[in-house]
Amino acid sequence: MKKQTKTRWIVFLGMVALLVFMGLYRYSMVSAALDRSIYKNLKAFNEILDIVEKNYVEPVDSKTLLQGAINGMIKNLDPHSSYMTPEMYKELELETRGSFGGIGIEITIHKDILTVVSPIEDTPAFQSGVKAGDKIIMIDGKSTKDITIMEAVNRLRGPKDTKVTISVLRGNENKLRDFVITRAIIKIVSVKHKLLDDQIGYIRIASFQDKTADDLKKAIQEMTTKDKPLKGIVLDMRNNPGGLLNQSIEVSDVFLKSGVIVSTKGRTKGMASKVSARDTGDEVTAPIVVMVNEGTASAAEIVSGALQDNGRALVLGTQTFGKGSVQTVIPLEDGSALKLTTARYYTPKGRSIQAEGIAPDIVVKYLRPGGEGDDEDYEPIREKDLKGHIKSIKELEKKGDAPSKDKELMIQQRIMKDNGKSKDLPVKRPLGDVNTDNQLKAAVDMLKSWDIFKKNIKN
Numbered sequence: 001m002k003k004q005t006k007t008r009w010i011v012f013l014g015m016v017a018l019l020v021f022m023g024l025y026r027y028s029m030v031s032a033a034l035d036r037s038i039y040k041n042l043k044a045f046n047e048i049l050d051i052v053e054k055n056y057v058e059p060v061d062s063k064t065l066l067q068g069a070i071n072g073m074i075k076n077l078d079p080h081s082s083y084m085t086p087e088m089y090k091e092l093e094l095e096t097r098g099s100f101g102g103i104g105i106e107i108t109i110h111k112d113i114l115t116v117v118s119p120i121e122d123t124p125a126f127q128s129g130v131k132a133g134d135k136i137i138m139i140d141g142k143s144t145k146d147i148t149i150m151e152a153v154n155r156l157r158g159p160k161d162t163k164v165t166i167s168v169l170r171g172n173e174n175k176l177r178d179f180v181i182t183r184a185i186i187k188i189v190s191v192k193h194k195l196l197d198d199q200i201g202y203i204r205i206a207s208f209q210d211k212t213a214d215d216l217k218k219a220i221q222e223m224t225t226k227d228k229p230l231k232g233i234v235l236d237m238r239n240n241p242g243g244l245l246n247q248s249i250e251v252s253d254v255f256l257k258s259g260v261i262v263s264t265k266g267r268t269k270g271m272a273s274k275v276s277a278r279d280t281g282d283e284v285t286a287p288i289v290v291m292v293n294e295g296t297a298s299a300a301e302i303v304s305g306a307l308q309d310n311g312r313a314l315v316l317g318t319q320t321f322g323k324g325s326v327q328t329v330i331p332l333e334d335g336s337a338l339k340l341t342t343a344r345y346y347t348p349k350g351r352s353i354q355a356e357g358i359a360p361d362i363v364v365k366y367l368r369p370g371g372e373g374d375d376e377d378y379e380p381i382r383e384k385d386l387k388g389h390i391k392s393i394k395e396l397e398k399k400g401d402a403p404s405k406d407k408e409l410m411i412q413q414r415i416m417k418d419n420g421k422s423k424d425l426p427v428k429r430p431l432g433d434v435n436t437d438n439q440l441k442a443a444v445d446m447l448k449s450w451d452i453f454k455k456n457i458k459n
Helices: 003-057 063-077 085-098 124-126 149-156 213-223 243-254 299-309 394-396 405-414 438-448 450-458
Strands: 082-084 101-102 105-110 113-119 135-140 161-170 178-182 184-187 191-196 198-204 231-234 260-266 273-278 286-293 313-317 325-330 337-346
Touching: 003 063, 082 085, 082 149, 085 101, 085 325, 085 337, 105 149, 113 124, 124 178, 124 450, 135 149, 135 243, 149 161, 191 213, 198 213, 213 243, 213 299, 243 260, 260 299, 273 450, 286 438, 299 313, 299 337, 313 438, 438 450
Parallel strands: 198 231, 231 286, 286 313
Antiparallel strands: 082 337, 101 184, 105 113, 113 135, 135 161, 161 178, 191 198, 260 273, 260 337, 325 337
């Protein structure tokens, strides 16, 4: 009996060993096949590099060739991933601090053309009359064909008081318009505020920089007194291209006592996270209306989604941009950096708004003062319009390719401020002018009627 038991154990252990061996063998074969494929491609790349260096009509720097190859590789991932040279990386760091030399426009590549997404308020481009949707055909007389975003940024930015000429096509026009713009130090004021009638606070967040949450708290304090607390807040995030993820979380936390703010899921476990609000006891309790439009993107959508899903605010305006991916900046040894899409973010109710955007609770389209209405030639740009964008769940389902859990993982594996994309608001629009801004007027009217609504609901 003992001998039979021993024999069975030997057979069992032998089978386990065989299965382990077969698994390791299969893994090694797959791994070897992958290694051979990578090696073959790298060998071809090396051969091409050698041929170009030796035979191109003019001498070329191998570093320039390699940087071009890296650019091409990253460019094929998605519209938001990019390789940055040391100079470009320094520019990005300056931008997050809210100060840099340039003309003040948000740009993107739309239908292979460098396009103005939005002029930044109170900047040289804004004051010169540059509008959202303008197609930049030339910069200082040089074509922008096949230009990358980072290359365009380098050509548009420069020292204060220097000039740059951009030649644009507007709408259906067939003649170029030239704008000679004098560069300035662009100091983006992240938070602006104003107290309106009936103790309603107007707060505009233009972008999310490293001090946005602190500036927001100061704005609220300046508008609030013990005798006259705020009766409502209009949080204006129209044309906000996004910015720093941590600041969008802190801004949301200013208004939330509890509940999830945002969660992220990526290819690696390190990119999976869920952030919840902290009850600090000093959260703002006044009712809130958040104003959004197609220019509300990324971090601004996180705040909008967090307040909407937690029932803390009503969202008013038009569908947002739909940038539901997170970019991580990875510094490299030589001073350059990689901006890589590493995760997809989700609203508190688990919505992925990638290429979809946030639908407002109350749809109110912007109307120009004087009854001019919308520009007929204006074509809003959203995430779903960008070449190579990460597909939304609905886009996949339309193709009859409903995503399973494995499919969702594949999507996450493909995911690699942010483009603000918006309709241009009136040039030199007064801050918080209820008389010329129909969306703001609608938001204020709602807040003025809030107490009446509450009484009616109770009754």
